[in-house]
Amino acid sequence: MYLSRLRLNPRHKQARTDLSSPYQLHATLCWAFAEPDQTPPRFLWRLEEGEIPTVLVQSAVRPNWERLAQRFPGYFAEASEPKPIPLEHLQPGQVLRFRLRANPTVTRKDPQNPDKRKRHGLKKVEEQLEWLHRQGQKGGFAVLGAMVAQSARVRMHKHTEGPPIVLQSVLYEGHLKITDLERFKETLAAGIGHAKALGFGLLSIARG
Known part of the structure; x- marks a missing residue:
């Protein structure tokens, strides 16, 4: 699994639209997983409140955030790379x-x-x-x-x-x-x- 921490630019028009609508935000995130004519794989996400809006995205496949950034230039406040989630340290009773x-x-x-x-x-x-x-x-x-x-x-x-x-x-x-x-x-x-x-x-x- 992969975890991405996306910091959105609140001054960007599309970002403001997405932050006001969970449906729209999910649709925008799908651009990193599939082409418009494809069905994207399921993924989990959560909007974290803060001075700079942050979206956590967890997925089984590696997303391509550059593709989303190319479609909406300036959408991200900073570049983001998905990181593998280490699960090997988990143990029963932990x-x-x-x-x-x-x-x-x-x-x-x-x-x-x-x-x-x-x-x-x-x-x-x-x-x-x-x-x-x-x-x-x-x-x-x-x-x-x-x-x-x-x-x-x-x-x-x-x-x-x-x-x-x-x-x-x-x-x-x-x-x-x-x-x-x-x-x-x-x-x-x-x-x-x-x-x-x-x-x-x-x-x-x-x-x-």
Whole structure:
């Protein structure tokens, strides 16, 4: 896997457009993975807030950011090269720091139509943390301690017309312990939860 840290130029017109729309930002990032007539491979990304907007991108294949820079000259505040993610140091029982922006949800029956089930964003901190623990049980890790650093309902439009899509955005930070190494590696590669194309699900880890 590869990890890229992209610093965007907030004065660039396309960058400003992308920063206001997760759909558009994902579409722009796809230029580094495939031609317009090709289907890009799946990748994970997360927008990090700061004085200079930074986008983390994790992918199974090496992206070509130069191709994106050629299409949008001045888009990046500085050049970026993808770096391989070392996984050989990971061990069962290892404790790591983590950071995750996710869309925690639960599926419930629709009271208006009992034959259908609808996905609902979890708003309470206790429910959000319980969701994270469940993801760990399925994903090969145990949450040792975690906090909700941010929690907000975000609205976004896929098209200029039509109703907005509303998602619960939660930023988790804390420590985890690897309980099943192979499953944990699969979780790192696949991401956690829903709405991955919209900037959710990238699990970042660092030595504790």
